[in-house]
Amino acid sequence: AQRVTQPEKLLSVFKGAPVELKCNYSYSGSPELFWYVQYSRQRLQLLLRHISRESIKGFTADLNKGETSFHLKKPFAQEEDSAMYYCALGGSGGYQKVTFGTGTKLQVIP
Amino acid sequence: DSGVTQTPKHLITATGQRVTLRCSPRSGDLSVYWYQQSLDQGLQFLIQYYNGEERAKGNILERFSAQQFPDLHSELNLSSLELGDSALYFCASSQSSYNEQFFGPGTRLTVL
Numbered sequence: 147a148q149r150v151t152q153p154e155k156l157l158s159v160f161k162g163a164p165v166e167l168k169c170n171y172s173y174s175g176s177p178e179l180f181w182y183v184q185y186s187r188q189r190l191q192l193l194l195r196h197i198s199r200e201s202i203k204g205f206t207a208d209l210n211k212g213e214t215s216f217h218l219k220k221p222f223a224q225e226e227d228s229a230m231y232y233c234a235l236g237g238s239g240g241y242q243k244v245t246f247g248t249g250t251k252l253q254v255i256p
Numbered sequence: 257d258s259g260v261t262q263t264p265k266h267l268i269t270a271t272g273q274r275v276t277l278r279c280s281p282r283s284g285d286l287s288v289y290w291y292q293q294s295l296d297q298g299l300q301f302l303i304q305y306y307n308g309e310e311r312a313k314g315n316i317l318e319r320f321s322a323q324q325f326p327d328l329h330s331e332l333n334l335s336s337l338e339l340g341d342s343a344l345y346f347c348a349s350s351q352s353s354y355n356e357q358f359f360g361p362g363t364r365l366t367v368l
Contacts, residue, residue, distance in 0.1 A: 180356075189260075190299075190346065190359040232299060243312040244289065244357070248298035 148173050150235045152247035159223050160255050167218040167250050169207075169233030179216040180234040181207055182246070190232070193218075203227070223254045259283065260360035262347050268366045274335040277363045281328055281349030287311070288330040289350075289357060290322055294343040305330055306352070337367045 149172040159165055171177060181193040194202045196209040196216060207218045216233060233247040259282035269275055281288050290302040292315075301314035305324035316322075319337075324330040334341060344364050348357040 189361055190348075192356040195356070243301050243304065243314045245301060245314075246291070246299040 148235060148243065148245045150233050150245050150247035152231075152233055152250050154250045155248070156251045156253065158253040158255060161225055162222050165218075165220040165223045165227065165252065165254075167231050167233075167252065169216045169218065169247060171214050171216065171233075171235045173214075173235055177209070178236040179207070179209055180236070181205070181216075181218050182232045182234055184230040184232070186229070193231070223252075225254050225256055228252055228254045260347060260349050260358050262345075262360040262363050264363060265361070266364045266366070268368065269337060270368055271337055271339060273337050273367075274333065275337065275365065277332040277334070277345050277347075277365075279330045279332070279347030279349075279360060281330070281347075282358055285349035285351055285358070286328065287350045287352055287355075288324055288328070289348040290316075290330070290332050291346040291348065292343045293346060293362070294340075297343075299346070302332070334365070339367050341365065342367045 151170045153168055179196045182190050183193045184190045205218055205220045207216050209216050230249050230251050232249045234244055236244045261280045263278045267275055286307045289304045292300045302316040303322050304312040308324050319335050322332045344362045346362045347360045350357045
């Protein structure tokens with residue numbers, strides 16, 4: 147079964163502190179993983195995906211197949227990072243359903 | 257603006273009724289996805305269409321159906337509505353299954 151787990155519903159950090167949003171997945175094939183973000187009163191939008199291996203807005207995420215994790219990290223949190231973050235899993239090699247985690251609300255305290 | 261549009265924005269109806277939600281994808285996008293977001297369930301994938309054909313199915317109830325038309329817009333039909341169907345329904349589009357999904361603003365359905 148395809149499953150994504152985001153264990154934290156809410157993560158509060160102080161401005162300037164490191165951030166790590168956890169995501170674990172379960173998938174038997176070759177996974178494609180994404181992080182989506184939803185800022186207040188805005189649409190859900192893609193933040194980054196593992197195949198592009200880029201850093202967006204200071205965020206990075208590394209796929210760890212051994213630990214089946216795709217944690218989102220940022221060394222220094224900014225107030226504008228406050229948002230809802232969703233980890234998503236799709237399968238590669240064809241048309242596969244996309245499974246989203248339940249989301250983690252990141253609150254950056256000034 | 258991502259370009260994905262959804263109508264209506266809000267819908268209030270009664271149990272047992274049937275409603276149709278509409279989605280227009282971004283220009284050039286062939287894939288359309290439907291999601292349901294409720295407070296206790298998070299974002300649930302319902303169904304995906306690609307160029308008019310159903311491509312992937314998620315946790316979509318038998319009371320729900322969808323289709324994608326030749327002009328690529330999509331409709332999600334919800335029938336025999338129950339209180340538990342109250343949720344935000346999102347549509348997203350992408351060029352293919354491998355690309356980034358662009359989300360619409362959602363339709364908020366309230367079943368009374």
